[in-house]
Amino acid sequence: MKSELIRISTLCLDLRTYNTFDIFLKTVCKKGYSLTENHEEAKITIIDFDAFEGESKLLEFQNKFPQRTVIILSILEKTYKEKNIHFIKKPLKHEELIKKLHELGEENHRESEKQIEIEKRTPRNTYQASLEANQKNSSSDRPPVSSADLTNAAIILEHEEEHHFVGTQKDIDLSITRNLLRVFYHPEKMFQGAIAHGYTLAKKNETCVEIITFGIGVLIDPKNYKAYTVVSDSVLRPICLLETEDKAVYKRINSSITGSESYTRKSKAGAELVEWDIDVFLWKISLWSSRGRIPKQTDLKSAVYLSHWPNLSRWELVPHALQISALMTKKPIRLSSVASQLDIPQRYVFSFYSACVCMGIAGVSKRQADNLFEDSIGENETETPKKQSLMGKILKRLTGKTIKSGRKQA
Amino acid sequence: MSDLKIVFTGPVGAGKTTAISTISDEAPVSTNESASDMTKKRKSNTTVAMDYGVMKLDGKEKIHLYGTPGQERFNFMWDILTTNGLGLVLLLDNSRSDPVKDMLFFINSFKPFIEKTAVAIGVTQTDRSPSPRLDVYHEALSEAGFSPAVFSVDARNYRDISMLVQSLLFSISPDLGKTG
Numbered sequence: 091m092k093s094e095l096i097r098i099s100t101l102c103l104d105l106r107t108y109n110t111f112d113i114f115l116k117t118v119c120k121k122g123y124s125l126t127e128n129h130e131e132a133k134i135t136i137i138d139f140d141a142f143e144g145e146s147k148l149l150e151f152q153n154k155f156p157q158r159t160v161i162i163l164s165i166l167e168k169t170y171k172e173k174n175i176h177f178i179k180k181p182l183k184h185e186e187l188i189k190k191l192h193e194l195g196e197e198n199h200r201e202s203e204k205q206i207e208i209e210k211r212t213p214r215n216t217y218q219a220s221l222e223a224n225q226k227n228s229s230s231d232r233p234p235v236s237s238a239d240l241t242n243a244a245i246i247l248e249h250e251e252e253h254h255f256v257g258t259q260k261d262i263d264l265s266i267t268r269n270l271l272r273v274f275y276h277p278e279k280m281f282q283g284a285i286a287h288g289y290t291l292a293k294k295n296e297t298c299v300e301i302i303t304f305g306i307g308v309l310i311d312p313k314n315y316k317a318y319t320v321v322s323d324s325v326l327r328p329i330c331l332l333e334t335e336d337k338a339v340y341k342r343i344n345s346s347i348t349g350s351e352s353y354t355r356k357s358k359a360g361a362e363l364v365e366w367d368i369d370v371f372l373w374k375i376s377l378w379s380s381r382g383r384i385p386k387q388t389d390l391k392s393a394v395y396l397s398h399w400p401n402l403s404r405w406e407l408v409p410h411a412l413q414i415s416a417l418m419t420k421k422p423i424r425l426s427s428v429a430s431q432l433d434i435p436q437r438y439v440f441s442f443y444s445a446c447v448c449m450g451i452a453g454v455s456k457r458q459a460d461n462l463f464e465d466s467i468g469e470n471e472t473e474t475p476k477k478q479s480l481m482g483k484i485l486k487r488l489t490g491k492t493i494k495s496g497r498k499q500a
Numbered sequence: 501m502s503d504l505k506i507v508f509t510g511p512v513g514a515g516k517t518t519a520i521s522t523i524s525d526e527a528p529v530s531t532n533e534s535a536s537d538m539t540k541k542r543k544s545n546t547t548v549a550m551d552y553g554v555m556k557l558d559g560k561e562k563i564h565l566y567g568t569p570g571q572e573r574f575n576f577m578w579d580i581l582t583t584n585g586l587g588l589v590l591l592l593d594n595s596r597s598d599p600v601k602d603m604l605f606f607i608n609s610f611k612p613f614i615e616k617t618a619v620a621i622g623v624t625q626t627d628r629s630p631s632p633r634l635d636v637y638h639e640a641l642s643e644a645g646f647s648p649a650v651f652s653v654d655a656r657n658y659r660d661i662s663m664l665v666q667s668l669l670f671s672i673s674p675d676l677g678k679t680g
Binding site: 402415416433481482483485486487489 | 504586633659671
């Protein structure tokens, strides 16, 4: 195993226990681990479940860091289905703790290597693989596909990437008020909110705008519908999850983006500006920010509308986005009904809706009539079983998989 | 055996022939001829009768893929082609002088068929000609009382055309899959 220092954060530990852990990790664990007060940089988090509000703090933490490896310490025996949740019974035996930390350390090392492998893969490679699969089913005399087609192709989320966009949150009972805390997020306090606001300013003033937030500069050119930044996806993604009370800085660039400070500074440093279509950029960062949640203040009892379909052939494709779009454009509907009618996890619907809100194509319906009737697909809208079966076969032929796969349990 | 079909339509050079060949299981039959008059300015060969392709399904069933001729003087064939049609795929070329006008022309021409079934719209050439943006198409569609899927597509790209046809199917039946 590579001797990489593993950072550990703690929750609900009193100062004395914290200091004890600090000494323990530095001495007994031979400097392989260190405590940090910053949850963002930690790989493992240890929580004293028996402390005051231990349970609610854990829930809150899991909501913010659903993928984090957590070690729960408690007097009472507990079992968790989630692979990233581990339990050690108190009173703590140091051999047991060392064993657990070593196991998790190795796991973390394997995950890091896997992540590096994933990041090495370019969109071209991903698409190329699917293209090769498609070509097996196609006639040999098709026109060749150019490299431009490869970069234009919609990005189907791979299983391991999926949680970055839709999170891992399980379905919750939305009638229970305390559950709602887990599905809301505050886009206006996040990177997403700053960029969306900057884009609005740029469009309104018909000028390029440079946005500086979370220490990152993003240039928006509204005339050409472009966004520019030097920051890579792997840096942007975690930043999209952070909240801040600090205000973003918006600078008006009078000529073109080449006149901006960021551009000049980065050019001097030899860094390359990455050009994005503004819609693709906004859609992606809103998915990273939402991760299966919806903007705070969304009234879950009200129907929501989708004014038109997103350009799903060019934007990141949330699982079941086609079905969700089709259902939501038919008529305003409650988000919970979308998930139940399509029999899909709520997090897919929430992510999709949040991204559509960011793009300005979805929102809560203001019309009272939309909330008067139960959300259902009327009988006259349902096709005959024969036609339905045939359409299912066409879907299977197009996607190469049975249409029931990936539902609910996905 | 199913006689259902999906109809591909759109102006000259929008990519109907290519789209059908992209998803067809058999080499498509195309009745192309050297183009004359205005058509020649956009495309040296054009479809004067129709394109035909087929997708083979489980249980020896088939879905037929028909492409309408792009030239308006062959409009009389459109009614015949849409009989037993499952839905319409409309392809538009973003580099034409007024693609939104093209869209409204086809939407109005096929209106009775679309109202009974559904339509999905693919806009080609958006990489070379980014304007108009898709928002402009949506605005025009909304005014006309429609809200179909509108995607940027490359007719040569299997995934793009597949997604377009999938959106057509889900537009007809969003909960497709529950009975599958």
